[in-house]
Amino acid sequence: MKALDLFGGSYADFLRERYPDILRATAEHLGISGISVAAGCIVAIPIGIVLARHPIPWLQSVIFSIANIFQTIPSLALLAILIPIFGIGTKPAVFALFLYSLLPILRNTLAGLQSVDKSVLESARGMGYSAAQQLWHIQLPLAFPYMMSGIRMTTVYVISWTTVATLIGAGGLGDLIFTGIGVNKNELIFTGAAAAILLALLVDFILGNLEKWVMRKTGTTKSDTTISY
């Protein structure tokens, strides 16, 4: 079977010969995913904080609806829609994935902040904590596991969808997959896919450890925060 003759010694040779390309594609891939998710955090987390402190139902509804639309629109369609604005290449890809990451991060930030027991905040206020102190010392640390859960989930999805960016000339591991389709070389398809999955798992692992480290430093205990996606 065609699929099977990529294993064996020949695959090791393939890796040895092509690893610069593979590494380059992986770096590009990580760059696009990383910047998108980072931008998503920078925008979504503050919005979440603001919404938690000043709950305005209709505003929250509107913001969530807009973010939800970006989640719902097919990735290729979103990428394509941005091309006349950003041109081809990495820019529209990063922006599209940034939009895509907004909802989960926002939703989890808000849920995390809102999960903090009102009575805890009351007693903090009683002890003389200012609003900012409450946020920084109580709410954020307690919300942190929720936020991290959202960030981790988003990162995994974004890494997976960044493969589609190859279609608009943005590079990344999708290049390997798409080229593999074109030249009928299964090793390329397999390597591109495996690298993307491994990258996602690795980043998820690192973020998980980062989460543990932060919580240890701030002395909070971990609660079960798996939020259904």
Next chain:
Amino acid sequence: MRIKKGGIMRKRGITLCSLLLVGLSLVLTACGSGGKKIVIGTQNYTEPKIIAEMYKALIEDRTGLTVEIKPDLASSKVVIEGMRNNELHMATLYTGEVFNGYFEVEQTKDREKVLQQAQQGFSEHYQLKWFDPYGFENTYAFTVRKEVAQKYNLQNVSDLKPYADTMRIGVDNTWLERESDGYRAFQKTYGFQFKEAFPMQIGLVYEAVANEEVDVVLAYTTDAGLKQYDLQTLRDDKQFFPPFDASPVVREETLKEYPELEEIVSLLIGKIDADTMTELNYYVDVEHRSEKEVAVEFLRQLGLLE
């Protein structure tokens, strides 16, 4: 506590029934692809798509067959495999493809010999009839912006050598991987490489070089982008690339089943030269007219269609 079962059951019943109905209609629609159909596969650039529309118009006009076009397949290789698997029946292919690892070939740059090898080899190994050419060649060409060509006095590909290690090149998705006429072989023949090579869909390279996102691109010679962005092609002075004459290719089995196709396919042989093809590509890619409209207009001009 009594559970009101009536309402729930009805809702559940409705959901199940509708799912079943959907399922049934799907199965029927999906399987009911009756009728004699010819499938033409094309690569992901405009040229073969226009030709496919030409054949669709001709075949549907002169026979009772319907034609389906499957466009945007990733490469000529995918098209050939598709024809081998009887998922496609017809396509436009280029003679140089013969060196891309299908069967044993003799290394030659002679046009006639390459065509012969294509016709013999694909018939013998893939049961495909490779007709005589339309009359144009669409080969690779290294291309730069006009100012860059003037600045560094670039006329031949070899002229790039002293500057290549500072230049980024944009290429189509498969060139980096091709064996005999790809990047690796190029480096051996011309003796240099570029700073960085970016694979992308061929349609995107022209914009990329015009926007200075890359410095050199490997263009296709009949593409409209060359004219649209006023780019300059460099001469392949070491004759690295093989000939790439375009021909219609049809499954021999399909020709046996529908012998009338042979004559129809032959109608376009020798009728399209490079300038004409570039012009047709221009109408679609730059003037944004539809492939179908351009194809039909061309056939009418030739008197092949009313």
Next chain:
Amino acid sequence: MADSLLKFFQYVTDQAAHLLFLSWDHIIMVLCGLALAVAVGVPLGVVSARFPKLAGVVLSAANVIQVFPSLALLAVLMIFFGLGFKAVVIALFLYSLLPITRNTYVALKQVDPSMIEAGTGAGMSPLQLLFKVQLPLSLPFLMAGIRLAAVIAIGVATLAPLIGGDGLGREIYSGLSARNNIKIYAGAVPAALLAILADIGLGKLQQRLKASRKPKVAD
């Protein structure tokens, strides 16, 4: 800007038949994939709820599929199933599996134990319990899973043309290759609308199911 908008509407009206055809193809592929996923995923969810050890395996497997880059999965399926419809539908089926299976599993586990007690008390067999109490009560959450799966499937289906499939992705991709922004939008906008409408429509259905499932407590 207004000029481009005009050209866009002109193009869409000219090509209305073609675009509708592509939309229809798109919807059919998604429905086929979803139907298969429901047919396989719901039973899988039911079985996982009964046998927790199996649940671990099934949910992990579905999770792995979910993270598999869609482009690669389509390519792999193309190798085995050839160009076109079959490979795409199988991909959509695989991607829909996790949301549907997991939601079935979670919903079944969340069923109020007192309901089950009431049912057993009324003399129901485990199978009757499943079909008359547990599944109906799980329906809203299951619908949420179908809704999520539908949105994902519509998204993945836009990649179908890369392996010879049909759908609105054809228009998007053709526009990309030809650098024709109008074509790009003519494909992308309907695809986006399709996803949004599916999300809203199935969301409403979900709400309706949730409302109807509240049991009337009689004295």
